[in-house]
Structure formats: C-alpha cells, structure tokens
Amino acid sequence: MSKRIEVRDLNVYYGKFKAVEDVNLTIEPRSVTAFIGPSGCGKSTFLRTINRMHEVIPGAYVEGEVLVDGNNLYGKGVDPVLVRRQVGMVFQRPNPFPTMSIADNVLAGVKLNNRRIAKSDAEALVEKSLRGANLWNEVKDRLDRPGSSLSGGQQQRLCIARAIAVEPEVILMDEPCSALDPISTLAIEDLIEELKTDYTIVIVTHNMQQASRVSDKTAFFNIAGTGMPGKLIEYDETATIFSNPAVKATEDYVSGKFG
Numbered sequence: 119m120s121k122r123i124e125v126r127d128l129n130v131y132y133g134k135f136k137a138v139e140d141v142n143l144t145i146e147p148r149s150v151t152a153f154i155g156p157s158g159c160g161k162s163t164f165l166r167t168i169n170r171m172h173e174v175i176p177g178a179y180v181e182g183e184v185l186v187d188g189n190n191l192y193g194k195g196v197d198p199v200l201v202r203r204q205v206g207m208v209f210q211r212p213n214p215f216p217t218m219s220i221a222d223n224v225l226a227g228v229k230l231n232n233r234r235i236a237k238s239d240a241e242a243l244v245e246k247s248l249r250g251a252n253l254w255n256e257v258k259d260r261l262d263r264p265g266s267s268l269s270g271g272q273q274q275r276l277c278i279a280r281a282i283a284v285e286p287e288v289i290l291m292d293e294p295c296s297a298l299d300p301i302s303t304l305a306i307e308d309l310i311e312e313l314k315t316d317y318t319i320v321i322v323t324h325n326m327q328q329a330s331r332v333s334d335k336t337a338f339f340n341i342a343g344t345g346m347p348g349k350l351i352e353y354d355e356t357a358t359i360f361s362n363p364a365v366k367a368t369e370d371y372v373s374g375k376f377g
C-alpha cells in the first residue's frame with residue numbers, strides 16, 4: 119500500500135505570489151518524514167500539493183512534478199478526486215462531523231467516494247479503521263454517539279480512522295497534535311509509529327521533540343523574508359538534522375535560536 123513520493127522542481131503559487139520555490143525531495147515508503155520550519159515558510163502549502171488540495175484555492179497552482187510510485191499527480195488526465203483518495207490528509211484541528219455518529223464519521227470518506235457498502239462490510243470496516251487508529255476500545259460501546267461526544271484527542275484519532283478507512287497509500291498530517299494535550303499527543307505519536315508499517319507518512323510539526331521522536335527523515339524549510347518564497351534548506355536523516363546539520367540556519371532553528 120505504501121508508496122514512494124518524488125517531488126521534482128516544484129514551485130507553488132497563490133496567484134502571482136510564489137509561496138514555495140524549487141523543492142526537490144524523495145520520500146521513501148514505510149517511513150515518517152517531518153516538515154519543520156518557521157511560520158509562513160510554506161510547510162502547509164507544500165504539504166497540500168502532495169494531494170492536490172492546494173489547487174482548490176482560487177488562483178492557486180503549481181509548477182513541477184509530484185510522482186507517487188512514478189506517476190505524476192499533476193499529469194494530464196489525472197483526477198484530483200482519485201489523488202485525494204490515494205493520499206489522505208489529517209488537519210491541525212480535529213474536524214469530525216459533529217452530529218454524525220462515530221461509526222458514520224469513520225465511513226464518511228468512503229461514502230463520499232460513492233462506494234456502496236453492505237452493512238456487515240461497513241461494520242467490519244468501522245472496527246478495522248478504529249482499531250488502526252487505536253480508538254476501538256474506547257468507543258466500541260458507543261459507536262452511535264455523535265463525533266462531538268469525544269475528547270479532542272479521541273476526535274483526532276477518529277479523523278485518522280476516517281482517513282485510513284478509504285485505504286490511502288500516503289497520509290499527510292498538518293500539525294495533528296497542536297490542539298492536543300501531552301497524553302493525547304503521545305497516543306497519536308504511538309499511532310504514527312504503527313501506521314508507518316503500512317503507509318508513507320508526512321507530518322508537519324512545530325514541536326522539535328515530536329519531529330525527533332516520530333520521524334525517520336526531516337525536511338527543514340525556511341524563508342528569507344516577508345514576500346519571499348519558502349525553500350527547502352536541508353533534508354536528511356532526522357538524527358543528522360538534529361545533531362549534526364550541514365546548514366547553519368538548520369542548526370539555529372533546531373536549537374531554538376529562531377522560529
């Protein structure tokens with residue numbers, strides 16, 4: 119299921135504003151990659167180009183290629199809806215459908231994709247996805263309760279269950295723990311560790327400890343000044359980025375001197 123992502127000569131625009139410039143990187147399957155860097159350097163923007171969510175914004179477009187197992191997501195005739203099924207996304211704030219039941223939340227993505235699903239299959243998929251998201255034991259007796267009846271950390275795991283229910287190949291997470299307490303954060307981090315055996319995972323985080331705990335590789339992005347494009351400055355093994363980076367700006371950032 120897990121796939122290799124190759125980004126080639128990628129520029130990302132909002133109208134005339136070039137937000138991210140000339141990114142080249144390869145993300146291996148079955149790995150966790152962290153994107154770090156100061157606010158506004160384009161981490162979220164770049165992340166959204168990996169499942170074609172960026173172009174949903176009017177005037178927004180990209181130049182370059184994003185290959186998933188060799189297939190360019192931006193190739194002619196590629197359906198962005200199919201891309202988003204292949205490459206799932208989890209956002210900063212848990213966003214379950216509040217009045218929809220826990221079980222229906224898990225199935226929401228599958229139903230959006232117009233897949234008809236028999237009741238027994240649906241039940242099995244709900245259980246499998248909630249187990250995968252490490253939430254099953256906490257909710258198995260109240261699957262018909264609304265999504266909003268869960269704690270923030272549980273809601274975020276519900277969103278992860280919803281993301282994995284469509285069986286994506288890649289999961290993108292944009293600061294998935296920033297609205298969570300430390301215990302829920304550790305639960306999500308444990309889950310990321312487990313999910314890595316099946317998925318290619320990319321996580322944006324402002325938490326340096328989190329990046330060093332969960333990721334195999336880290337990409338440091340930076341911006342030279344307001345109105346300038348963000349750039350990928352350094353990309354390497356996480357241990358190297360945090361202990362022996364090649365670039366001074368990376369060292370300053372990971373040691374807390376700016377950002």
Ligand SMILES: Nc1ncnc2c1ncn2[C@@H]1O[C@H](COP(=O)(O)OP(=O)(O)OP(=O)(O)O)[C@@H](O)[C@H]1O
Nearest residue numbers: 132137155156157158159160161162163164175348
């Ligand atoms: N919808 C949008 N329209 C126009 N410009 C945008 C839009 N979203 C983001 N930008 C701009 O693109 C640049 C990169 O923003 P982005 O949100 O990707 O940064 P980020 O690294 O994720 O920051 P943070 O750490 O604060 O989340 C910023 O200058 C931002 O103002």
Ligand SMILES: [Mg+2]
Nearest residue numbers: 161162163292
């Ligand atoms: Mg962001």
